[in-house]
Amino acid sequence: MICLKDNSQGAEILTDYCAGSLEAIRAAEFEAHLHDCGTCRSQVELQRQVWNALDAWPPVEASPGFDARLYARIESEQKRWWRRAMRGLLWNPLVPAAGAAAMLAIAVLAWIPGEHRAPQPAPSASAEKIDVQQVEQALDDMDLLIPVSQSPRVL
Amino acid sequence: MEAVAALERDAQLMLQVREGDETSFALLLERHRGPVINFLYRMVQDRAVSEELAQEVFLRVYRSRASYEPAAKFTTWLFRIATHLALNALRDNQKAKGRRSLDHDFGEAIERHVADRQPTIEQELIRNTQLKEIRLAIEALPEKQRAAVLMHKYQGLEYAQIAQALQCSESAVKSLIFRAYQTLRSRLAHMAPGALQDTRTRQPGGAGDR
Ligand SMILES: [Zn+2]
Numbered sequence: 001m002i003c004l005k006d007n008s009q010g011a012e013i014l015t016d017y018c019a020g021s022l023e024a025i026r027a028a029e030f031e032a033h034l035h036d037c038g039t040c041r042s043q044v045e046l047q048r049q050v051w052n053a054l055d056a057w058p059p060v061e062a063s064p065g066f067d068a069r070l071y072a073r074i075e076s077e078q079k080r081w082w083r084r085a086m087r088g089l090l091w092n093p094l095v096p097a098a099g100a101a102a103m104l105a106i107a108v109l110a111w112i113p114g115e116h117r118a119p120q121p122a123p124s125a126s127a128e129k130i131d132v133q134q135v136e137q138a139l140d141d142m143d144l145l146i147p148v149s150q151s152p153r154v155l
Numbered sequence: 156m157e158a159v160a161a162l163e164r165d166a167q168l169m170l171q172v173r174e175g176d177e178t179s180f181a182l183l184l185e186r187h188r189g190p191v192i193n194f195l196y197r198m199v200q201d202r203a204v205s206e207e208l209a210q211e212v213f214l215r216v217y218r219s220r221a222s223y224e225p226a227a228k229f230t231t232w233l234f235r236i237a238t239h240l241a242l243n244a245l246r247d248n249q250k251a252k253g254r255r256s257l258d259h260d261f262g263e264a265i266e267r268h269v270a271d272r273q274p275t276i277e278q279e280l281i282r283n284t285q286l287k288e289i290r291l292a293i294e295a296l297p298e299k300q301r302a303a304v305l306m307h308k309y310q311g312l313e314y315a316q317i318a319q320a321l322q323c324s325e326s327a328v329k330s331l332i333f334r335a336y337q338t339l340r341s342r343l344a345h346m347a348p349g350a351l352q353d354t355r356t357r358q359p360g361g362a363g364d365r
Contacts, residue, residue, distance in 0.1 A: 011333035019307070046344040050336060053343045054308050056282075057289050059193045059364045063206060066192075067184065070210050074217055
């Protein structure tokens with residue numbers, strides 16, 4: 001017999017029973033008890049009313065621009081990361097110019113083909129082909145060819 | 156069985172995101188956008204804030220892709236991030252908290268409601284009053300109780316998952332949930348079941364947002 005009265009597991013039985021997650025054998029046992037126990041019946045009735053009341057709160061839809069905003073944020077965050085990484089390389093006095101250029105080329109090669117791209121919009125098919133002009137273009141895009149003091153502040 | 160399949164699917168997708176697969180991230184977003192937004196919306200009761208927080212959740216998921224390991228269920232991990240952000244936002248905005256956002260959003264819910272079914276004005280008034288009561292009752296719960304009961308009721312998460320999301324023990328989570336339902340029973344159980352039933356049948360997914 002399962003009665004909620006003076007039962008340390010009463011709250012759990014009541015919650016699980018009304019949520020439909022009480023295991024079948026215990027649920028059947030509890031249902032049999034409900035026929036004879038008015039106290040438990042009224043507890044179940046109250047909990048069901050709450051459960052149903054909460055169902056009456058309608059879910060909301062995402063606003064139409066939700067995904068686009070998210071992808072734009074991912075993209076801009078990645079650009080910032082890229083800029084910071086490149087600046088660190090270019091303006092570090094401990095890194096000689098030739099070494100910095102080599103590291104830059106490696107970083108660009110490592111960056112462009114895949115995993116650091118924002119998930120959308122889809123990249124162009126030529127992304128894997130890297131040449132000098134492309135690297136220069138990327139640097140231009142990232143404001144890397146102007147000194148830090150003149151470049152816009154990176155947040 | 157379905158839950159196991161879902162776990163494998165989400166974890167698999169996230170591992171593919173880790174490998175640089177953009178489509179998998181879009182699929183994860185598609186699968187979890189609604190539940191996350193709704194959880195956050197019911198936590199903070201403000202459309203704009205909940206969307207902003209949801210953006211932050213998915214941004215963090217994306218940021219964490221390189222270090223992702225499917226140690227816990229993906230949903231648990233996701234709701235741990237969402238809960239953390241929601242609780243922080245509620246704490247940050249405690250001072251500014253007022254009735255403004257609730258009333259603003261409530262107006263929106265009323266509009267949608269009317270468009271859906273065109274019930275009589277009297278039915279509509281009863282429903283709106285009840286909806287407002289539900290929202291106030293949830294809003295009045297202590298924050299952790301609120302988070303726990305929302306994940307239990309609308310997301311169908313298990314006690315163990317909610318415990319991980321809230322970073323506490325399973326027995327602590329049970330205590331939070333049972334106390335929350337007890338409070339809600341005393342506040343909401345007087346509602347006429349007939350009117351609620353009427354509203355409920357209109358909802359897609361009925362028992363929750365899963
Ligand atoms: Zn009993």
